[in-house]
Amino acid sequence: MEILFIFAAYLFGLIAQRLKLPPLVGYLVAGFALAVFGFDSTDTLKTISDLGVTLLLFTVGLKIRFKNILSKEIIGGGFLYTLVSSILFAAIGYLLGYGVYGALYFGVMLSFSSTVFAAKVLDDHDDLGAYYGRIAIGILIIQDIVAVVLLGVSGMETPSIWAFSILALPLLIPLLGRLLNRTGHGELLLVFGVFLALSGSWLFKSVGLSDKLGALIIGILIAEQPKSEEVGKVLWGLKETFLVAFFLQIGLMGLPNGNAILLVGLFLLILPLKGLIYFFSLKLFRLRNRTSFWSSSVLFCYSEFGLIAGAGAVSAGILSNDVLVMVALLVAASFVMLGIANKWMSDIYDKFFAFLDNEPEAKHTRDHLPSCIGNTKYLIVGMGTCGTSTYQFLSESKQSVLGVDADPNVIADHRKKGRRVIYGNAVDTAFWSKCNLQSVQGISVCLPVLDEKVAVVKKLRKLGYQNKIDTYYNYDDEAEILIKAGVSELVSPLKLTGESLGRMITYGKEPEKIA
The missing domain is CATH 3.40.50.720 (NAD(P)-binding Rossmann-like Domain)
Known part of the structure; x- marks a missing residue:
């Protein structure tokens, strides 16, 4: 079965590449095609998918420094966006008859953006360290914190008292640094990198926190070590291969009924509005228009966390299973749209949004442009x-x-x-x-x-x-x-x-x- 999945991913990925689209669009389409012919996901595919996501978030953490996410634009912009978008989607959920509690849960669920997809897009462009990329990842970390609370509310996952022990993790930085330096290069460094990613994931999950957040945090803890960049490089091929399973699995969730497909179309039409909320939430903190636009451009998709939270809501009787199936297609469709759009996002900006560059230059911001370059040769x-x-x-x-x-x-x-x-x-x-x-x-x-x-x-x-x-x-x-x-x-x-x-x-x- 898995051999067929891999071949389908390769075939549709190749077609996407020939069409000058990101291969991940092909992987998603491959999943849909397999679902149409009656194929379901397997335990093996899910395990590989989880490993891919864990390694991705660990390598994202390797390019982030704590001091960079403790900024007003990330904390303020992240919470402001989550509040406004949650209210918007909750209102729509209430109109759809989900009830007050169900609508509130639905609103928060759809306000999230995909950490995995945004990180993949930024990684493909080598922009995880870019200012706009760092803002996007910082906001996603804020959303992960909200996600932990949401899972606890649904009764799906409640942090234990031992969760406070996570605050002691920075004490391990010197030890991890010494181990990294003694590991050398090549395959042993690869093994140690996988060990660190899985350890962070297991540790957070064991105390009732998000395992994916754990992999991200462990990466951040060693980000300033001299060999952190090398760790990211040796993990790159393994991470990319395993992530194929994640995108296949999203597509394999299948197609909903006719009414749900109409709702998917409605929420896809709302996607630009989601991007606008991101844009203005960041603009309030005096970022340049272009920086706000670029950060928003990798965030205005729906999140795979919606599926995780949705499963908890269904188990708790907050939402129906039909809503979960609809959200599955919605997440996959938004991935396809964003994957296509981000290929030409810079050209889209220059063609349709260049007027945003006509703004007063804000001094003393990290994204302000130089007034000139002198006589540089x-x-x-x-x-x-x-x-x-x-x-x-x-x-x-x-x-x-x-x-x-x-x-x-x-x-x-x-x-x-x-x-x-x-x-x-x-x-x-x-x-x-x-x-x-x-x-x-x-x-x-x-x-x-x-x-x-x-x-x-x-x-x-x-x-x-x-x-x-x-x-x-x-x-x-x-x-x-x-x-x-x-x-x-x-x-x-x-x-x-x-x-x-x-x-x-x-x-x-x-x-x-x-x-």
Whole structure:
């Protein structure tokens, strides 16, 4: 049975990829197709799905620092959105005849956004560390806290007195750090990463808290350890493979009756309103329009938690089973819509919402844009390992170089080391409009995701930038795509490494000094 599931996921994922859609859209459609032919989920699929979600949330935690989620825009915006949207959906539930208590429960249930889906979209764009991505994840953590309360109200899961012991977890940080450092690299680090994720999940569940929240918190606890990024990298392939089961399982929940399908259509029409509530909740805390829009764009879907909470509500007699089946289709359909929309979200903003960029510049906010870049000759977009090396080379060559990154933590770390790095999202038209690109002789795009590189290069060319743009590629088919987008020069890291090793073995220890 599972072999058929995997083949269906591959087939529909391949079709989605050919249509230039995220493969996860194909996985969802595969689940629906299997359900139409009478297939049901299996215990094996559910176990793999749970592992995938646990690993995903653990790796999300590895990119979050506690101090970044304790901000007014996250706490204030998160609770304000939850309150307003809960009232909206509760009113609709009351009109549908769910009763006062059932309507309130229904309202809170539909106000939640999917942690798994939002994290997956952000991870695919390498934006978990970006400011807007961090806000989105922070709000989802706020919702997870509300979720624990909701499960307790339904009688499905009540935290025990031992839940307070979770507050002592930070005391384990030094021990976990030492273990990480002694683990080394490769497969043993992979095993330790899986152990940590499952341990956090088990620990929280054993005291009556959300097991998924546990995996996230354990990740956050070790996020500032030097090897946290490496842990995330070694878990990447395993996490992505297991997550296929999650999206298949959502689709395999089947199709509801005709009346429920009409309700699904109604709630899908309300999705933009959900996005608007997010947008204005964040705007109250003086975020830029574009930052508020981007954060909202990964949150305006319904949540798989609605299914978990719905099952508890059905068991407690608060809601009927028909409502649960309807919510299952609603969650899956919203995933498909958001998966498609996020592929072109930057273009959608530029085409239909560019007028939002006409706003007074708010000073002293973490997402404010620089007024200018001076007489900078070279820009480095993305200040990770590749970007930092490029910056360092140009700086040591006495060139006027400026780094650009969307992660405030990365920016702060570079500034401590004396590097000139500013905040900016590379697909933000407003950011580039503030740069005097005519004086810039070259731009190095050092972003890790192919789609992001292509989007940045196309945007720069569309804005009339004619000078050099260079980047790197990992596979030969990527090179052709980047050249068509407008890249001037490309380099393959592995080929460059091979050439350097060849020079080193032939001429000596310092190949960088060889002409």
